[in-house]
Amino acid sequence: MEHAKHIIRAVLLLVIAATLFVLARHFAIPQSFGVYGAYRAASVTEHAAKEPQHGAAGSCAGCHDEQADVKAEGKHANLSCESCHAPLAVHVRDDQKVGPMTIPTPIEVCSWCHQKLRARPEAFPQVVFASHVAEHDETMTDSVCLECHNAHNPSE
Amino acid sequence: MSEHGGYLFPNDLHILWQLMIVMYPYVTGLVAGAFILSSLYHVFHRDELRPIGRLALVASLGFLLFAPFTLLLHLGHPERCYNTLVTPNLSSAMAMFGFIYAGYMTLLVAEIWLVHRQDIIMLASRSEGIKRTFYKCLALGVYDVSPESRKVDHGVLLILAGIGIPGAAFLHGYVGFIFGAVKANPWWSTPLMPIIFLCSAIVSGIAMVIILYSIGMKFSNRKIDAPCMQSLARWLWMFALISITLELLEIMTLAYEAAEEWEVIGPLLGDQLAFSFIGIQLILGAMVPIILLGIVVLMSRYLTDQIRNTLCFVASLLLLVQVFAMRWNVVIGGQIFSKSMRGFREKYTPELFDKEGIALAIAIFVLPLLFIILFNRVLPVFEQPEKQLSTGAGTPSQ
Numbered sequence: 001m002e003h004a005k006h007i008i009r010a011v012l013l014l015v016i017a018a019t020l021f022v023l024a025r026h027f028a029i030p031q032s033f034g035v036y037g038a039y040r041a042a043s044v045t046e047h048a049a050k051e052p053q054h055g056a057a058g059s060c061a062g063c064h065d066e067q068a069d070v071k072a073e074g075k076h077a078n079l080s081c082e083s084c085h086a087p088l089a090v091h092v093r094d095d096q097k098v099g100p101m102t103i104p105t106p107i108e109v110c111s112w113c114h115q116k117l118r119a120r121p122e123a124f125p126q127v128v129f130a131s132h133v134a135e136h137d138e139t140m141t142d143s144v145c146l147e148c149h150n151a152h153n154p155s156e
Numbered sequence: 157m158s159e160h161g162g163y164l165f166p167n168d169l170h171i172l173w174q175l176m177i178v179m180y181p182y183v184t185g186l187v188a189g190a191f192i193l194s195s196l197y198h199v200f201h202r203d204e205l206r207p208i209g210r211l212a213l214v215a216s217l218g219f220l221l222f223a224p225f226t227l228l229l230h231l232g233h234p235e236r237c238y239n240t241l242v243t244p245n246l247s248s249a250m251a252m253f254g255f256i257y258a259g260y261m262t263l264l265v266a267e268i269w270l271v272h273r274q275d276i277i278m279l280a281s282r283s284e285g286i287k288r289t290f291y292k293c294l295a296l297g298v299y300d301v302s303p304e305s306r307k308v309d310h311g312v313l314l315i316l317a318g319i320g321i322p323g324a325a326f327l328h329g330y331v332g333f334i335f336g337a338v339k340a341n342p343w344w345s346t347p348l349m350p351i352i353f354l355c356s357a358i359v360s361g362i363a364m365v366i367i368l369y370s371i372g373m374k375f376s377n378r379k380i381d382a383p384c385m386q387s388l389a390r391w392l393w394m395f396a397l398i399s400i401t402l403e404l405l406e407i408m409t410l411a412y413e414a415a416e417e418w419e420v421i422g423p424l425l426g427d428q429l430a431f432s433f434i435g436i437q438l439i440l441g442a443m444v445p446i447i448l449l450g451i452v453v454l455m456s457r458y459l460t461d462q463i464r465n466t467l468c469f470v471a472s473l474l475l476l477v478q479v480f481a482m483r484w485n486v487v488i489g490g491q492i493f494s495k496s497m498r499g500f501r502e503k504y505t506p507e508l509f510d511k512e513g514i515a516l517a518i519a520i521f522v523l524p525l526l527f528i529i530l531f532n533r534v535l536p537v538f539e540q541p542e543k544q545l546s547t548g549a550g551t552p553s554q
Contacts, residue, residue, distance in 0.1 A: 003304040004305075006300065014266075038247075038248075
């Protein structure tokens, strides 16, 4: 053992480092971690306490029945209004109007689903926007899609 | 105008594992390969490899130090990285990296310390002031260089290296396992994946050590040890042959079975990855160096030292490129076809200045090399001749 002094010191150093790590770990872990699984349990209640931003499907129809009827007849029938417009909370809270609903930029919103992508199913309606606009002798503007399509019922 | 976004299907649109995830198995491969090479000397007593025994270990540490950079750059939010260390999720294969990495780092540092202990004591005795205190701390205040203490060192070193070999195999086999375990991806999901990753890791490790050794000797005006280089060439040739055979066997099995996944993997290799797979991984990176190393191994007696060194250097460079191409083809190749196997997405080209860009990838590759140079300033990476070691190596006052 006389000639293993350096090894003993190295092992001691390692034990001290491991102890410091365990101690640091004890203070670094949030208290509610691991109650339900490998995450902070308190985050569940924190998220639950947040006010919902989106209304349910059909929550717009109460006031905007005209647009809802047009939408119900077209291919966008199953699309939530909030997919293209903003979340309901910017417009209505507790059945009271709190601000204007954002009007989206059509070319941007349409491209989310209809810009041609190799990875989209072939049967899904999709176009290369620049050439589609050129084919119809239109000029590329933010609202060019609305020249021919009705956003609430695009096949109209 | 937004090109895409807000669409739930399909989910194969983006290459999510980009250049940094190509770099990650590449860099950890260099770590494991260099370590396994060092163990050939330290454990299996291949004495002809003595000149690179230390270099291999230090290179392994250098690349290990910077390996997490790849993951941190890929994930972003480096400030959250400690979360994985303090709250590891035992059911996550990815989170296991923390344990494997920490254990391997401890082992490697301990081994390097033991290998350099005699030098640390010698330098402590020769230096003055802060430098002396620094070396004194490194020596942990013990200046025992007696044959008995060396015997103890050797015994501990053997145990550490004994644990280190399976450790290195696990470290890299594990990286292969991460890909192999993605059962939804037929290009990854094969039990051969860990073995292929491990073998190519050893190839890249040996190749890297050959290059570092050649450059190190050139800059220190010393002669490359011919038996050492010959032995390195032999090991490299053997592991390159095994590695490339396994890579080919995997593809041959897929092609011969011709199950439904071959419909997409065939065009993937022959068309989408034609340049990086056929051109680099198979021809330039594998066939050419195997021929060059074959010449070194089989026609050794006809070669001058200079020709042998040049052939080994060129073959090593090409094999480093081959292993990188193999990582690229696995990581990127596995993401450019649709998981529904219906087709391919556009090819992926990394940006130059991006958090997963080419510039940072080069930096991650260069930083370990700078570490080795820095390390060499503190402790010699190349073993000094015995004569120099003994002179002046006394027991400094404590």
